[in-house]
Amino acid sequence: MIANVSRRSFLKGLAGAGGLVLGVQLSPVAVLLDDQEGDEAQPFEPSIWLSIDTDGLVTIVAHRSEMGTGIRTSLPMIVADELEADWDRVRIEQAVGDRRYGSQNTDGSHSIRAFHDGMRRAGAAARQMLETAAAEAWDVDERECTARLHTVVHEPSGRSADFGELVSSARELPVPDAGNLVFKTRDEWRYVGKDVPIIDSVGITTGAARFGLDVVLDGMKFAMIERCPVLGGTLSSLDADDTLAVPGVEQVIELPRYEGSPAFQALGGVAVIAKDTWSALQGRRALQLTWDEGANATYDSTTYAETLLESARRPGAVMRESGDVDAAMAAAAETIEADYELPHLAHAPMEPPCAVAQVTADGCEAWAPTQNPQAAQGMVASALGLSPDQVTIHVTLLGGGFGRKSKPDYVVEAALLAKQIGAPVKLTWTREDDIRHDYYHTVAAIHMQAGLDGDGRPTAWLQRSAFPPIGSTFDARARSGGAGEMGQGFSDIPFAIPNLRCENGPADGHVRIGWLRSVCNIFHAFAVSSFADELAAAAERDPLDYLLELIGEPRRIDLRAQGVPYSNYGGSAEDYPIDTGRLRHVLQLAAGKAGWGRELPEREGLGIAVHRSFLCYVAMAVHVRVDDRGRIAIPRVDVGVDCGLAVHPDRVRAQMEGSAVFGTSLALTGQITASAGRIDQSNFHDYTVARMNAAPREVHVHLVENEEPPGGVGEPGVPPFAPALCNAIFAATGQRIRSLPLSRHDLSKA
């Protein structure tokens, strides 16, 4: 026992150690709760992840951000399951940003796979301690005591005790070492693999759920910021007289531009502080401003696209090479080339960026819909000259994220304003702010080239990708994606081709580039899966058969063993190899469910694509109908998905359904363009996203059940959709689509 150590200082000590793993959090010291010793009403807190009070109420900490994946339900389900808790006696508590939880950055589709094992350990450790406590109380063999639905039962005697009754003795016990934990077997799982209603559904449907924009503090002011329309510009003149004359407007504050690269910093601009949102909006409209727009004022996305395509057509940095591509290409019976172009996209979460902050002598407290509370904490601390432990970030529900809310610039803005005005403040971004000042999905050009043998099979394969990298947001000199971005669906291409080279061309960034749901996989999957379909057509082969042949025999590919720099989404080659057997299986599954090969009416078609990303395999078969006027309808999508263990199958299905709609948005109309450095779009009338009447009418999700470890789910459904749709359009009309969005193309009947 460690006596006289307060929990607070204990946890501070832990946080100071940085980057903690779950095993440490479950070390025996974690249970010794010191200054509360002897108080029997105190809860039992065997780890930072859960506590049980004397009434038996289990509180499980959700440390990842809820933006629609169901993670606030599914990770706690794992804990509750191993604990043998009654789900009706579980409450969920959202964690503040704190390094002791490990990564809280809810992106990269990695919440389940990064924390599945840890959540199981937390639940199992607490269960075993309750069983031990019961055995000691009854003076019986611990092995005869079993936790079952919130009760520990001694089978031979029939004695039982509710978890709540065991709390006061369990909390005196050491936490078992990770090596001594016994886990439930798969057939004993009570919640994992079952469809548990998400915990927020009632709150959402009654309007009680609290998102970032719903936070209110006493004495709170309302802020809007006018930002330079061109990235990197600075304010040259400000006349706020008209603004200050607007009723309800209280102050106008100039915020300096960020220093160096934008990164996660506040962009800067002119803030209007008012008594409510409407006054702030009216006041902002009345600002008289001029800007020195700076070097990015030359950015024109139309001319830039030509530059980018030139970069993709030139030799670039070699990211992967096998065989002798040049010799094989020269010897080929036929070569085929194609270029693909995809534009910038905006995230456009339904809840725009927003945050509430207050600054006192003790530090800063902020409430925000953030995917990344620890980054928000660090950035706010640095902007305010505080240490991170003086900054508390409360995570609200997120009204969508898609990667936008991983970047905490808007939290920093709110904190800076709260400090300046000495009062709590709510910062709201309008939709126009959101569309014009996003961290955009990057623009890309891809050049594909194949050398074919006499049967139309590729003997040589060259692919080049050029796009301004995410790194350019953090360092203006960054011009290449490198292994990380190229490893998203390009240098990890799983085709069995003897001579293959993958290159990356340079490109400059002129807007903030960020990661958007599935990131570079969007354009890489589009190019690779479209090109495969083109080659099949050239060879007059069935696209499915041809694609299966490209993938080749079931095998496990270890790129790192071949010397290819590849992050594999943080997964090991042992647990998460590139498994072409799984790829083939989902492809055949989707095709079979879609009735691949069946006769369809004129101007209807089926298209297919398969893609592995975020350690998950997804194939989509899209059925399209193109009317004589060129309008597209999508009656049905069949999705084959192998994400390994599906902790919450219904949420996996929901993510795939949503991915098909997200894919529809980007395929049909998604594009952000720029003229003279300014973003041309501003709201949902000109940055259109799929509505019910454009979305696929039916999305059927077919889940593969196996014993594989869990992979990602939130993002991997997006990449295969657009190429499958465009391949379907080719099947329906004979028209090949090499650039998105489809609104650029006339699909009407000739």
Place this chain on the structure above:
Amino acid sequence: MTTLHVNGQEYTLDGVDPEMPLLWALRDHAGLRGTKFGCGMAQCGACTVHVDGRAVRSCVYPVGDLGDREVTTIEGLSADGGHALQRAWTAHQVPQCGYCQPGQIMAAAALLSENERPDDAAIDTAMSGNICRCGTYQRIRAAIKTAAEGK
């Protein structure tokens, strides 16, 4: 002084500009924050409420135009969250992030009050003004049908 009649209650609000959209009067002044801001220009439907039973976009509806009309928000749709649509939304596990769903439910409620058994085309027409960026449309459609059937 501005008086609003919302969910059967009277709200007397001080210092509210008659031009202020109903959305901001509800959210910032009446403390009813279930109605959401999404676009500010009647493009997305997140702010949908009922005025005298008809679905309106509160983000472009000036409070000065309300007069004595009765406003219903998501908080007032049912006393206990037990409206057939709310139950159907939970049964189908419609929400992902959930932000647009109050507006979706209010749009659907207005539809069902005018058309007890809407077909797919009627649902498309009534619901295509409401954007869901998570892409829950398929379940929204199913939930509306379930609610209409009184299941």
